[in-house]
Amino acid sequence: MARNRFNSGTTPEEELPKAKLNKESIKRAEGLLQYMKPYRWKFFIGLFCLFVSSITFLAFPAILGALLDAAQGKHKLPFIQPSINALGYAAFGILFIQSIVSFIRVRFFVEVAEKTIADIRKDTYFKLITLPMDFFANRRVGELNSRLSADLSQIQDTLTTSLAEIIRQTVMLIGGIAILIFVSQHLTLFSLAILPLVVICAVLFGKKIRAVSREAQDKLAESNTIVQETLQGISNVKAFANEAYETKRYDNSLRDVVSIALRGATLRGGFASFIVFCLFGTVVGVVWYGATLVANKELSVGLLGTYILYSAVVGAAMGTFPDLFANLQKAIGSTERVMEILREQNEPISIDPEENKTRQVIKGCLEFDNVFFSYPSRKEITVLKGLSFKATAGEKVAIVGPSGAGKSTIASLILRFYNPQEGEILFDGLTSESYALTDIRNQVAIVPQDVLLFGGTIRENIAYGKLNASDDEITTAAKQANAHNFIHSLPEGYDTVVGERGIKLSGGQRQRIAIARALLKDPAILILDEATSSLDSESERLVQEALEVLMKNRTSIIIAHRLSTIREADKIVVLEKGVVAESGTHEELIQNEEGLYRYLSQLQFEA
Ligand code: ADP
Ligand code: MG
Numbered sequence: 001m002a003r004n005r006f007n008s009g010t011t012p013e014e015e016l017p018k019a020k021l022n023k024e025s026i027k028r029a030e031g032l033l034q035y036m037k038p039y040r041w042k043f044f045i046g047l048f049c050l051f052v053s054s055i056t057f058l059a060f061p062a063i064l065g066a067l068l069d070a071a072q073g074k075h076k077l078p079f080i081q082p083s084i085n086a087l088g089y090a091a092f093g094i095l096f097i098q099s100i101v102s103f104i105r106v107r108f109f110v111e112v113a114e115k116t117i118a119d120i121r122k123d124t125y126f127k128l129i130t131l132p133m134d135f136f137a138n139r140r141v142g143e144l145n146s147r148l149s150a151d152l153s154q155i156q157d158t159l160t161t162s163l164a165e166i167i168r169q170t171v172m173l174i175g176g177i178a179i180l181i182f183v184s185q186h187l188t189l190f191s192l193a194i195l196p197l198v199v200i201c202a203v204l205f206g207k208k209i210r211a212v213s214r215e216a217q218d219k220l221a222e223s224n225t226i227v228q229e230t231l232q233g234i235s236n237v238k239a240f241a242n243e244a245y246e247t248k249r250y251d252n253s254l255r256d257v258v259s260i261a262l263r264g265a266t267l268r269g270g271f272a273s274f275i276v277f278c279l280f281g282t283v284v285g286v287v288w289y290g291a292t293l294v295a296n297k298e299l300s301v302g303l304l305g306t307y308i309l310y311s312a313v314v315g316a317a318m319g320t321f322p323d324l325f326a327n328l329q330k331a332i333g334s335t336e337r338v339m340e341i342l343r344e345q346n347e348p349i350s351i352d353p354e355e356n357k358t359r360q361v362i363k364g365c366l367e368f369d370n371v372f373f374s375y376p377s378r379k380e381i382t383v384l385k386g387l388s389f390k391a392t393a394g395e396k397v398a399i400v401g402p403s404g405a406g407k408s409t410i411a412s413l414i415l416r417f418y419n420p421q422e423g424e425i426l427f428d429g430l431t432s433e434s435y436a437l438t439d440i441r442n443q444v445a446i447v448p449q450d451v452l453l454f455g456g457t458i459r460e461n462i463a464y465g466k467l468n469a470s471d472d473e474i475t476t477a478a479k480q481a482n483a484h485n486f487i488h489s490l491p492e493g494y495d496t497v498v499g500e501r502g503i504k505l506s507g508g509q510r511q512r513i514a515i516a517r518a519l520l521k522d523p524a525i526l527i528l529d530e531a532t533s534s535l536d537s538e539s540e541r542l543v544q545e546a547l548e549v550l551m552k553n554r555t556s557i558i559i560a561h562r563l564s565t566i567r568e569a570d571k572i573v574v575l576e577k578g579v580v581a582e583s584g585t586h587e588e589l590i591q592n593e594e595g596l597y598r599y600l601s602q603l604q605f606e607a
Contacts, residue, residue: 046108065306113159151334158331364393401575455499508539
């Protein structure tokens with residue numbers, strides 16, 4: 001379920017889907033309440049203030065009406081007969097209370113929403129980055145991220161405004177109707193007969209209009225696709241001289257857009273006239289009927305004024321409900337999706353760094369024992385089919401083989417990004433399950449082919465291998481990695497910002513930073529996944545030198561494309577179609593006339 005929702009190919013700009021409002025969906029969205037719990041008192045105070053402000057707002061029309069009557073020397077309020085000044089003071093007093101509670105309400109609601117959302121954001125982020133690799137295999141990560149942001153903004157909006165509005169408008173609606181009945185039962189009966197009809201029509205109209213405008217958007221997107229596709233494949237269009245055909249296609253699509261837009265305009269125009277007629281018609285009707293009542297001395301002018309003001313309040317409240325409910329539904333849908341992520345099973349990594357410290361030391365012996373593996377996202381293809389090899393502590397083992405043979409997969413399995421379906425991976429003779437996940441990842445380092453540097457300084461990027469490294473340690477590592485000289489020659493040295501907003505480093509330079517990173521980490525087992533294969537010969541020499549330092553005295557798994565770089569390995573494992581085709585030293589393998597290794601090295605030698 002979760003998978004499909006995030007994978008449905010929708011863009012975040014699209015309207016967030018709504019959830020049905022029922023017991024179940026609300027129950028599923030309940031997790032949100034857990035997050036609000038720490039701030040519940042502020043929330044309740046906010047609620048109380050909201051209630052007070054709604055009630056005081058309701059008192060206004062009554063006071064204004066009473067003022068009108070008092071001005072004419074009439075007092076139609078029961079029990080009390082206040083003076084004009086008393087009413088004026090009361091109005092200001094209420095206004096004052098209103099401002100104070102409104103301030104507190106806004107301030108507290110925003111605080112509760114901001115803090116709740118920040119907590120949820122933090123937890124979803126931690127959850128996301130600790131989810132197992134195969135969670136990401138089926139999703140476009142960018143989309144997941146923007147969908148999550150959209151969901152969280154929706155929840156935040158609802159917490160700060162929609163929720164408050166719903167409560168306020170409910171108070172307005174119920175209070176308003178009660179007062180209307182109190183002021184004049186005749187008029188209330190009269191207008192209540194019309195108003196619901198208007199509201200229902202408005203809601204239906206609104207639904208239809210929304211549907212049409214969504215259709216119009218879809219059509220527009222469709223026609224934009226034509227432009228995009230043809231521009232991308234412009235050489236095809238030109239080569240086939242199909243410009244006229246494409247223009248015709250685009251024109252047709254545009255005509256569709258226009259006709260739908262016009263349908264929308266008709267609806268919208270009709271709706272506007274209808275609303276104007278109905279709303280003002282109701283007002284005219286009420287005033288008309290009210291005037292008769294006033295003429296018959298059944299109602300005072302002030303009460304009629306009060307009545308009209310309250311009907312406006314009630315009408316407005318009714319009008320806002322559809323939107324507010326739509327918002328609430330969206331927020332519940334959003335909450336469900338966020339909670340779904342939070343309920344996913346993550347890798348056993350603690351949010352507390354102390355608990356992730358290494359507990360079980362690995363000396364460096366690594367063994368694959370009859371490992372079968374297929375990626376969870378592509379179960380039908382078995383990548384490793386009974387793979388076995390062993391690297392004793394301190395040994396350099398090279399893994400070679402054609403592209404797609406499963407070399408990088410081996411690296412992923414060592415890091416336990418995935419678990420094999422059959423067979424065992426053993427560290428120092430113990431199965432990988434007998435280690436904590438962080439024990440393994442803390443003691444294995446990988447230098448990949450494409451090094452990704454984070455947007456930060458070079459110093460920070462090197463320290464990624466050991467977060468508490470001192471400046472001395474960082475410089476030493478950089479020197480050993482052949483990186484110190486080039487870093488030193490940059491104007492800002494180790495404080496040079498790299499990554500998207502900083503300078504761009506060459507492949508070899510990034511590689512050497514990655515090596516410095518790995519040196520700082522000081523792993524028991526080192527994996528080099530084609531670490532030098534995208535470099536020119538000069539950088540390759542520098543990187544190769546750095547790698548020699550890094551590999552010294554530790555188990556190294558060297559995945560290599562260029563066979564020239566692995567001649568010195570203690571053992572070479574030749575991988576073909578997920579199994580070991582042959583293994584041995586360079587000298588041994590090159591003797592095998594029929595062997596894949598000999599064939600591959602002949603190919604490269606000739607090249
Ligand atoms: P090599 O590094 O030897 O070139 P890989 O280990 O990257 O090969 O890939 C081995 C096989 O596994 C290939 O057929 C590849 O298509 C497949 N594969 C690699 N990564 C994934 C993945 N994340 N999900 C599914 N299949 C994958
Ligand atoms: Mg690879």
